[in-house]
Every structure is written in C-alpha cells, then in structure tokens.
Amino acid sequence: MSFIGYDIQADRRYCFSGRDILVDENGLPASPAELLALSPVSVGDSQCGASAFEFPGGQTVPSHCRFIPLRQYFATNSEEEVAVVSRMKALLGWKKATRFCPCCASLLEPHPKEAAMVCPNCGTSQYPKIEPCVIVVIKKGDKILLLKHKTRNQDIYACLAGFVEAGESIEHALRREVREETGLEITGIRYMGSQAWPFPYQLMIGFIADYLSGEIQIQEDEISEALWCDACNLPNIPAAGSISRYLIEYACDEIRSRRKK
Numbered sequence: 072m073s074f075i076g077y078d079i080q081a082d083r084r085y086c087f088s089g090r091d092i093l094v095d096e097n098g099l100p101a102s103p104a105e106l107l108a109l110s111p112v113s114v115g116d117s118q119c120g121a122s123a124f125e126f127p128g129g130q131t132v133p134s135h136c137r138f139i140p141l142r143q144y145f146a147t148n149s150e151e152e153v154a155v156v157s158r159m160k161a162l163l164g165w166k167k168a169t170r171f172c173p174c175c176a177s178l179l180e181p182h183p184k185e186a187a188m189v190c191p192n193c194g195t196s197q198y199p200k201i202e203p204c205v206i207v208v209i210k211k212g213d214k215i216l217l218l219k220h221k222t223r224n225q226d227i228y229a230c231l232a233g234f235v236e237a238g239e240s241i242e243h244a245l246r247r248e249v250r251e252e253t254g255l256e257i258t259g260i261r262y263m264g265s266q267a268w269p270f271p272y273q274l275m276i277g278f279i280a281d282y283l284s285g286e287i288q289i290q291e292d293e294i295s296e297a298l299w300c301d302a303c304n305l306p307n308i309p310a311a312g313s314i315s316r317y318l319i320e321y322a323c324d325e326i327r328s329r330r331k332k
C-alpha cells in the first residue's frame with residue numbers, strides 16, 4: 072500500500088531539480104531538512120520506503136552538495152537504487168502536474184489507500200502516469216542503425232525510439248516508428264527488456280530487430296542523421312545505465328561473436 076503525499080521519510084529521501092538529483096561530497100543522495108521545509112511539492116511512497124521533494128526555487132545549494140544529472144546517477148548505482156529513484160522522480164513530477172480533477176476541476180486529495188489522488192467532489196481517482204515507448208536497435212549484417220536527434224542529445228548516436236499511441240499494440244508501434252523515422256521495414260523482432268525512464272513518465276520497452284527492406288529516408292523534423300555503424304567501431308553512444316546502451320552493446324556483442332566463428 073502506498074500513500075502519495077504522506078510519510079516524508081528522512082532515511083531514503085531525495086531532492087530533485089529538473090532532470091538532476093542533489094548529492095553530497097561522496098556522491099550519495101542529499102536532502103537537507105531545511106530545503107524540504109521550503110519545497111513546493113513533496114511525495115512519500117511506502118511501497119519503496121522512500122520520499123522525494125523538489126528543490127525550492129530561489130534557494131542556494133548547500134556548500135557540501137551539488138546537483139548531478141540523473142542519467143549520471145543511474146550509470147553509477149545499482150539496479151535496485153535506480154528503480155527506487157526512478158519511481159520517486161516519476162511520482163514527484165506526476166504529483167506536481169496532477170492537482171485538479173479532470174472531470175470537475177476540484178482540488179484532488181491523496182487517496183486514503185492507494186498510490187493515487189482522488190477527487191473529494193466526484194470520487195474520480197487519478198493514478199500515476201506511465202507513457203510506454205518502444206526502443207530498438209536494427210541489425211543489418213555487421214552493422215547496426217543509430218540515429219542522431221535534431222533537438223535532444225545532439226552529440227550522441229542513439230537507438231530509434233518513440234511513443235506507443237492510443238489503440239496500438241507495442242509491435243505495431245515499433246514497426247510504425249521505424250517506418251516513420253527511417254523509411255525501413257524490419258523483421259525478426261526480439262523483446263530484450265524494459266526500463267522505467269522518468270523524464271517524465273516513460274516506460275522504455277526494448278527490442279532488437281533485423282533489417283528487412285527499404286532505403287533510409289529520415290524524418291527530417293525529428294532526426295538529423297541515421298547511420299549504419301560498424302559493431303567494432305561505434306560513434307559516441309548513450310552512457311551506461313540506459314536501456315539504449317544495453318541494446319547497442321547486446322547487438323554489437325552478437326555481431327562480434329558471429330564474426331569470430
């Protein structure tokens with residue numbers, strides 16, 4: 072049972088600002104009580120025994136603390152810790168954005184029994200938001216397809232990814248995203264795993280697939296470059312701790328081990 076909005080615990084408490092997390096001089100999570108007292112939004116969750124709050128605007132970062140990107144924190148912490156931090160980051164962002172009932176516009180209150188908010192006027196419950204996304208590495212012979220995005224992380228070559236749309240199956244979304252962004256058709260789709268990615272609410276659903284047909288035609292408003300990369304000579308790829316990195320390394324390992332035979 073979880074209580075959104077209760078149980079602001081001191082033992083496992085996180086302070087976030089945008090896509091960053093506050094850490095101390097040892098790189099451990101820092102969450103000074105004086106900042107919590109000034110924070111505009113906080114959240115507690117008994118399911119994972121943790122709480123979180125937003126860094127209050129206009130305040131100074133304590134001298135022994137600093138903010139680091141969450142992606143960097145993910146790369147250097149255990150899977151279990153990353154799962155807890157991802158949940159708290161997603162819950163905090165959701166709570167901040169979920170103040171009013173979408174049916175009658177009344178102010179929502181924490182649900183008495185569930186990790187949810189409830190409307191005291193019409194009884195409608197609001198549950199934490201999850202946005203499913205497909206992410207894929209496409210293999211073609213000894214190469215994999217990597218993309219450079221036009222607006223985000225412009226210095227790295229990453230996997231192809233996109234949101235699952237209403238009414239779609241995951242498989243349909245995967246084929247559609249590949250077709251839209253690159254003009255290619257794929258086959259041999261293999262599910263590889265998933266990862267919560269709280270920027271703000273994504274659930275990344277990871278695949279490796281094989282090239283089937285088509286010539287690359289990039290979707291120019293989203294993608295600046297699509298490149299068939301040699302598995303032994305990769306460009307700048309996403310950091311460890313992301314499913315994107317995992318899929319790229321897995322696909323390249325497969326190609327390299329086949330070459331050795």
Ligand SMILES: [Zn+2]
Pocket residue numbers: 172173174175176177190191192193194195
């Ligand atoms: Zn309502």
